[in-house]
Amino acid sequence: MARYELVKRSVALITLTNPPVNALSSAVRHAMAKSMEQALNDPKVTAVVICGENGRFCGGADIREFAGPLRGPPLVPLLDAIEAGEKPVVAAIEGVALGGGFELALVCHYCIAHFKARLGLPEVTLGILPAAGGTQRLPRLIGIPAALELITTAKPLSSRRVSMLTTPCPPDLDALLEVVTMEVKKKARGVMAPLACIQAVRAAATMPYSKGIKRESELMATLFNSGQARALQYCFFAQRTAGKWTLPSGAQWNNSKPREIRSAAIIGLGTMGRGIVVSLARVGISVIAVESEKKLLETGKQMVIGMLERDAKRRGVSASLNLLKFTLSLQDLKDVDLVIEAVFEDMALKKRVFQELSKVCRPATLLCTNTSGLDVDALAGVTDRPHLVVGMHFFSPAHVMKLLEVVCGPRSSSETIATAMSLGKRMGKVSVAVGNCPGFVGNRMLKPYMDQATFLLEEGATPEQIDKALEDFGFAMGVFRMSDLAGLDVGWRIRKESGLTGPDVDPKNPPRRRHGRRYCPIPDMVCEQGRFGQKTGRGWYMYDKPGGTNAKPDPLIQNLLEMYRSRYAIQPRNISDQEIIERCLFALANEGFRILEDGIAARPEDIDVIYLFGYGFPRHRGGPMFYASMVGLERVLERLEHYHQAHPDVPHLEPSPLLKKLVACGSPSVQTWREHIKTMHSHL
Numbered sequence: 001m002a003r004y005e006l007v008k009r010s011v012a013l014i015t016l017t018n019p020p021v022n023a024l025s026s027a028v029r030h031a032m033a034k035s036m037e038q039a040l041n042d043p044k045v046t047a048v049v050i051c052g053e054n055g056r057f058c059g060g061a062d063i064r065e066f067a068g069p070l071r072g073p074p075l076v077p078l079l080d081a082i083e084a085g086e087k088p089v090v091a092a093i094e095g096v097a098l099g100g101g102f103e104l105a106l107v108c109h110y111c112i113a114h115f116k117a118r119l120g121l122p123e124v125t126l127g128i129l130p131a132a133g134g135t136q137r138l139p140r141l142i143g144i145p146a147a148l149e150l151i152t153t154a155k156p157l158s159s160r161r162v163s164m165l166t167t168p169c170p171p172d173l174d175a176l177l178e179v180v181t182m183e184v185k186k187k188a189r190g191v192m193a194p195l196a197c198i199q200a201v202r203a204a205a206t207m208p209y210s211k212g213i214k215r216e217s218e219l220m221a222t223l224f225n226s227g228q229a230r231a232l233q234y235c236f237f238a239q240r241t242a243g244k245w246t247l248p249s250g251a252q253w254n255n256s257k258p259r260e261i262r263s264a265a266i267i268g269l270g271t272m273g274r275g276i277v278v279s280l281a282r283v284g285i286s287v288i289a290v291e292s293e294k295k296l297l298e299t300g301k302q303m304v305i306g307m308l309e310r311d312a313k314r315r316g317v318s319a320s321l322n323l324l325k326f327t328l329s330l331q332d333l334k335d336v337d338l339v340i341e342a343v344f345e346d347m348a349l350k351k352r353v354f355q356e357l358s359k360v361c362r363p364a365t366l367l368c369t370n371t372s373g374l375d376v377d378a379l380a381g382v383t384d385r386p387h388l389v390v391g392m393h394f395f396s397p398a399h400v401m402k403l404l405e406v407v408c409g410p411r412s413s414s415e416t417i418a419t420a421m422s423l424g425k426r427m428g429k430v431s432v433a434v435g436n437c438p439g440f441v442g443n444r445m446l447k448p449y450m451d452q453a454t455f456l457l458e459e460g461a462t463p464e465q466i467d468k469a470l471e472d473f474g475f476a477m478g479v480f481r482m483s484d485l486a487g488l489d490v491g492w493r494i495r496k497e498s499g500l501t502g503p504d505v506d507p508k509n510p511p512r513r514r515h516g517r518r519y520c521p522i523p524d525m526v527c528e529q530g531r532f533g534q535k536t537g538r539g540w541y542m543y544d545k546p547g548g549t550n551a552k553p554d555p556l557i558q559n560l561l562e563m564y565r566s567r568y569a570i571q572p573r574n575i576s577d578q579e580i581i582e583r584c585l586f587a588l589a590n591e592g593f594r595i596l597e598d599g600i601a602a603r604p605e606d607i608d609v610i611y612l613f614g615y616g617f618p619r620h621r622g623g624p625m626f627y628a629s630m631v632g633l634e635r636v637l638e639r640l641e642h643y644h645q646a647h648p649d650v651p652h653l654e655p656s657p658l659l660k661k662l663v664a665c666g667s668p669s670v671q672t673w674r675e676h677i678k679t680m681h682s683h684l
């Protein structure tokens with residue numbers, strides 16, 4: 001946990017040895033305290049050096065310990081003792097010095113950092129604050145503005161008995177703190193930890209160290225057991241768990257070797273295709289981009305080049321344009337390692353592309369589809385290599401969004417899945433393996449969520465009221481603003497293809513039940529008016545111009561809703577924000593439970609990660625499944641039963657069997673749901 005050595009007969013070298021990141025677990029703290037005592041008591045020792053094993057100084061407190069009762073020697077007195085010691089202590093920093101690791105460096109009298117070392121205080125991302133003196137020493141060392149910034153970002157510095165310094169304090173401290181508070185509230189709506197950090201730094205500026213450290217500890221106590229801290233710490237581990245896929249065959253992330261991908265091809269240079277080309281090229285993969293017409297190819301090429309150049313400028317590197325090739329011929333793909341099809345969302349068209357690829361590409365080429373919900377196995381079935389077919393579902397814009405759903409068909413081989421997952425990682429994506437069903441995980445869950453939003457419109461709510469409730473909950477965008485951004489025509493086309501709407505529907509009197517269940521025709525009526533969202537300057541909101549982003553409530557939508565309600569004799573009622581949140585989010589989580597039952601997602605963490613990274617679910621709420629567990633499964637069940645009784649023609653509101661089962665088992669913690677899911681037929 002900590003190795004003690006005497007070097008050159010006079011220097012005590014204390015090495016933290018707690019792989020993989022030398023976190024300050026109780027055992028490490030214990031060993032450090034012992035080693036420090038030995039060093040201070042040994043007259044031969046004139047100086048102490050603290051470092052970390054395996055090129056990593058220290059990743060901070062052991063986050064796993066936060067979930068249980070706090071044990072072992074507390075960190076603050078240990079660090080205070082190091083700082084107060086008579087012998088000089090040097091932090092030798094390689095790799096990371098994060099959180100408590102950085103706070104450890106702050107108490108050392110000298111720091112030597114490798115130029116690649118990463119120092120920072122990421123505590124706010126876990127819903128807490130740097131409570132081992134970080135908020136008190138850092139302002140004393142580097143001043144309030146820089147410390148405030150560092151507490152939410154990261155900056156390199158060195159340290160020397162910092163608690164003895166007075167904090168350099170700007171004359172307009174209150175004004176400065178006010179500005180930072182406003183910024184934090186805007187960026188992280190409803191998130192407590194950054195605001196607590198500001199209060200702690202205020203204490204550093206206005207109080208002596210002994211009082212400031214007390215204030216820091218009080219603020220930490222408020223955050224430590226908060227739901228937000230639990231949610232953010234859950235997200236930290238969920239993100240790391242999500243990449244660990246397993247198949248029923250026993251093949252899994254750590255026993256399946258991915259292939260190395262040097263070259264790839266993208267078919268289709270629409271919005272998705274262009275983003276995928278950029279994502280691949282900027283990590284050094286040669287890309288052949290294919291379009292069906294010369295004009296589309298030229299437009300796509302110019303856009304990709306522009307995107308890559310802007311991206312390279314931002315990152316201060318040169319654009320990797322030499323890796324790109326643009327062509328109209330599929331014949332050019334015969335030697336590539338992997339193809340990603342990103343053509344229009346039309347099964348017949350995609351099948352033709354896959355048949356063609358089977359003929360053209362060498363037998364070992366992996367064939368991937370970027371479909372957002374079509375049957376991956378049906379595509380595999382038209383090829384000569386179904387085991388080499390997998391879904392790679394990117395999110396728009398593909399070069400920005402972090403999420404990648406890797407859709408495993410029943411015939412996808414473990415090597416194929418491993419390769420898609422590893423390629424996702426290489427592109428900097430958070431990749432989650434999911435099973436094959438309509439909409440996979442993310443889009444399958446979106447349907448009940450969006451249905452509830454439109455049913456609420458029928459019943460008396462407005463788009464802006466629903467969006468505000470969701471944004472106050474923490475979503476970056478409410479459902480209607482998000483739909484305007486994505487384009488309303490996409491969903492309209494899907495509804496037409498699935499036979500839910502079309503020329504047979506009476507436009508004056510569209511039925512409110514279709515395929516045996518409640519159906520809200522308002523989205524179709526909005527599209528029939530050519531209102532496709534931001535791109536047409538009109539959608540659920542109005543915008544200054546086509547492509548505008550400033551959404552304003554539109555009186556025409558208000559009229560449409562009023563006319564609609566009077567046509568169907570619906571008496572509008574006042575709908576509370578609570579009902580909006582419950583109906584939208586409990587319907588969302590309910591579908592998540594069904595997805596778990598069906599074996600389409602392996603664990604609740606995977607669903608939550610998909611919603612955090614693909615759909616803007618607020619991180620401090622943990623994701624839809626974690627949120628349901630925080631509300632209490634019993635309460636979620638009771639509310640779903642209540643709403644289903646009121647709306648029996650909405651099957652998505654009927655509580656799922658898994659939710660009922662978990663409640664019957666005493667609502668176990670989300671991390672243990674897996675043990676209760678006896679999937680008959682895992683799709684993963």
Ligand SMILES: CCCCCCCCCCCCC[C@H](O)CC(=O)SCCNC(=O)CCNC(=O)[C@H](O)C(C)(C)COP(=O)(O)OP(=O)(O)OC[C@H]1O[C@@H](n2cnc3c(N)ncnc32)[C@H](O)[C@@H]1OP(=O)(O)O
Binds near residue numbers: 021062123
């Ligand atoms: C009434 C109540 C009163 C309450 C008062 C309580 C007072 C308590 C006093 C506390 C004192 C506060 C001390 C301090 O201020 C708090 C902290 O230090 S919080 C921790 C801050 N550190 C971080 O957030 C760093 C998190 N880690 C990372 O960012 C990355 O892991 C990394 C270090 C940059 C390395 O990245 P990678 O190389 O990509 O590796 P992975 O991310 O995949 O991680 C590998 C492996 O390690 C696990 N892990 C990483 N960091 C930690 C950690 N700090 N604790 C525990 N485990 C960690 C990670 O989960 C991976 O595990 P695996 O998935 O492989 O099992």
